[in-house]
Amino acid sequence: MTMSKLQTAAEACRPIRDGATLLVGGFGQPGTPHTLLGQVLAQGTGELTLVKNDANEPGLGISRLIEAGRVCRLIASHVGLNPLAVAMSHAGRLQIEVYPQGILAEKIRAGGVGLGGILTDIGLHLENPAASRLVEVGGIQYKIEPALRGDIALIHAERADTMGNLVFTGTASNFNPAMAMAADLVIVEAAEIVAAGALDPDQVHLPGAFVDRVVLIESTGSDYGVLKHHALQA
């Protein structure tokens, strides 16, 4: 019998509890795990801390969880396309913490690769030297950014095999590989799932060693389609 990590969305997401920290892939729509987020919404999980590059847009992706009051804290890099999330943060109903995009990714990577944090000189001019943890290496000043991990990562891939080896596509890769390294439980949704051996080992973007559960996207409806307002008009 061959081992398989294939599960239904309901089975895969059952361990997600109230108060969990979820790493959620995606830059805008591409790479956002809509099927898994839909399951989290459906099973009623709340008091969540989400880590995602952005807040999607109203009515889409993690914004549905935010709008349903399931999210208390969002760690992101840019939420400019979601005025609802910005308004909720100004009203004190959602705590938003932002980092420079590549630094957020490196904090997550550090969490995934067994490091305590990173040293960075990005945005040092905004730091209060008295309050920041600064170190000097080779005559250059850096600040310490602690590593960031999640309880669970929700990952979107284009293709997976039953071992959890992943292939990404286009700009849907984004935070997914880093996040898939940095959580205790890694759940992946994929548009296509193939048998072990069907992926060329040399073409795998993320090895299945990082992946615990694989879910097939059953409905590739409007969530995964073209958003007309971001397309050129004919």
Add this chain to the structure above:
Amino acid sequence: MHYKHRIAQRAAREIRPGQNINLGIGIPTLIMDYLPEGQQVFVHSENGIWGMGRRAAPGCEQPDLIDAGAAYTTCVAGAACFDTLTSFAIIRGGRIDLTFLGALEVGQNGDLANWIIPGKMTPGIGGGMELAQKSRRVVVLTTHVNKSGAPKILKTCSLPLTAPACVGLIITDLAVIEVTGEGLRLRELAAGVPVDEVVAKTEAQLLVPAGQLPTF
């Protein structure tokens, strides 16, 4: 020609063959229409493309291929797609030759503020801080004054900085201004704009060369 396109057209002349460039949100995006003909330029998009092409034609959009502003885009021959870690390795590792960014304020020493108005506009920095701080050259594209008519080119920025002393050139609807060790030097005028108007609408001290200035 609309002033935004005039700025973009002038900005495109700063690009040299073979450069890796990044186009920020807003006016910089329009540079795609004015890239030098027949010369290979590699457009980087921080959400994971090196070799980005023009926006996708209507009906040809691929749901998983967008630019950093969420618009559907294309790849040119020889392009590569990758994750955020790789994308920002290109940026922070110093592989971006030229970045075009918008501005809320520019200081006369090249300070740039373009990401936050405390209490009002707080979207987060995205990739802007790393691009401003680590690109080899930063060119700012902006209107010369803000919506209430106040100068954007200042002695000292009042808003929190994106990055200090990072700007090399400022291209506005009125002028081209270079940031030098001596201060801001007026280089070119938009067609029909007198020097006096540029000086009046610039809070920072401007070095104005004698004689006729080129126009764009």
